[in-house]
Amino acid sequence: xxxxxxxxxxxxxxxxxxxxxxxxxxxxxxxxxxxxxxxxxxxxxxxxxxxxxxxxxxxxxxxxxxxxxxxxxxxxxxxxxxxxxxxxxxxxxxxxxxxxxxxxxxxxxxxxxxxxxxxxxxxxxxxxxxxxxxxxxxxxxxxxxxxxxxxxxxxxxxxxxxxxxxxxxxxxxxxxxxxxxxxxxxxxxxxxxxxxxxxxxxxxxxxxxxxxxxxxxxxxxxxxxxxxxxxxxxxxxxxxxxxxxxxxxxxxxxxxxxxxxxxxxxxxxxxxxxxxxxxxxxxxxxxxxxxxxxxxxxxxxxx
Numbered sequence: 112x113x114x115x116x117x118x119x120x121x122x123x124x125x126x127x128x129x130x131x132x133x134x135x136x137x138x139x140x141x142x143x144x145x146x147x148x149x150x151x152x153x154x155x156x157x158x159x160x161x162x163x164x165x166x167x168x169x170x171x172x173x174x175x176x177x178x179x180x181x182x183x184x185x186x187x188x189x190x191x192x193x194x195x196x197x198x199x200x201x202x203x204x205x206x207x208x209x210x211x212x213x214x215x216x217x218x219x220x221x222x223x224x225x226x227x228x229x230x231x232x233x234x235x236x237x238x239x240x241x242x243x244x245x246x247x248x249x250x251x252x253x254x255x256x257x258x259x260x261x262x263x264x265x266x267x268x269x270x271x272x273x274x275x276x277x278x279x280x281x282x283x284x285x286x287x288x289x290x291x292x293x294x295x296x297x298x299x300x301x302x303x304x305x306x307x308x309x310x311x312x313x314x315x316x317x318x319x320x321x322x323x324x325x326x327x328x329x330x331x332x333x334x335x336x337x338x339x340x341x342x343x344x345x346x347x348x349x350x351x352x353x354x355x356x357x358x359x360x361x362x363x364x365x366x367x368x369x370x371x372x373x374x375x376x377x378x379x380x381x382x383x384x385x386x387x388x389x390x391x392x393x394x395x396x397x398x399x400x401x402x403x404x405x406x407x408x409x410x411x412x413x414x
Contacts (some may be wrong), residue, residue: 116217124349128396130396130413132396133393133413134264134391135261135392135410136318136319136391136412137263137388138389139261139391139410141197142258143191144158144260145189146161146187146190146260147187148173151182151183153181153182155409157228162283163258164213164282164283164295164373165282165369166250166293166371168216168256169251169257169368170204170368170371170373171216172208172210173211173212173214174210174286175206175210175244178212185199185214187332188390192401196223197256199216199219200216200217200258201215202214202216202267208293208373209291210286210291211284211286213366213373216370218393220256221252221258223397225302225389250292252389258393261396262281262392263283263391263392264279264322264325264391265283265315265316266278266314266321266328266354267294268277268312268351269312269313270309271305273338273339274338275336275375276335276337277331278302278331279326279328281293283295283333285314290316293373293375293376294374294376295372296372298334298360298370298371298372301332302332302333303372306374307365311359312360313357314356315354315355316355316387317351317354317355317359318385318390321352322353322391325362328347350384355384355385355389355390356383357382358380359378359379360379361376362375374394390411
């Protein structure tokens with residue numbers, strides 16, 4: 112970061128950050144945050160029960176049993192302590208997918224950035240190269256708010272004979288009471304093809320210390336099965352270093368929304384490797400900027 116950026120960051124904290132999504136221990140933020148689901152006169156707290164499962168379109172899943180009495184328009188409202196962060200307008204897509212009601216996000220509002228920061232970000236987005244997966248401005252506004260709540264990043268491990276593959280995901284949810292897990296994988300990726308082939312996979316919630324390792328495995332979504340020696344961070348039992356636990360999953364069904372295939376798994380077993388619930392998560396950099404500008408002291412893990 113050059114001198115000018117340092118000066119601007121000093122005057123306007125968070126204007127220039129090294130990552131679009133910033134890693135953090137999920138415990139760092141959750142005590143400050145609250146999310147409610149509202150539909151008509153019905154309102155319920157859904158902090159850890161609103162699951163982000165897609166970004167094109169933006170898909171949320173909420174356990175159907177929580178929102179039995181809702182009807183009509185629905186909203187997710189995000190708070191930091193008593194400060195309103197914004198609202199996401201939801202449109203129901205499916206009533207019951209393995210216990211989840213699925214929604215698409217229609218629109219959102221937030222004020223994470225100052226006017227000056229918004230101008231700089233808009234200029235940068237106009238200059239950046241776009242591809243088919245790049246969100247438009249309206250969708251990006253929803254993502255900013257959706258990622259104000261820490262989204263857990265896990266590693267998935269697949270094996271086929273002597274070959275394996277490892278890749279990360281944050282578009283997933285674990286529903287302990289139902290012994291279910293939903294994982295969203297993008298269309299046309301090798302990760303989807305391999306998962307449907309092997310059907311039984313392992314999911315590892317990761318400790319915050321693994322943030323560099325986990326992000327480095329992103330290329331695994333488009334990688335062929337490889338030799339065990341290509342993954343030196345795995346132990347003899349194929350557990351990644353700094354894994355918090357291991358879930359063995361069996362594929363039971365799927366549905367497709369946009370570019371996303373939502374895969375439903377039964378949880379066959381779970382082994383915990385560590386005490387406590389400090390898990391690797393990440394949030395959008397615009398929320399990080401908002402926290403910095405408002406004087407919060409957080410241990411951000413910049414890559």
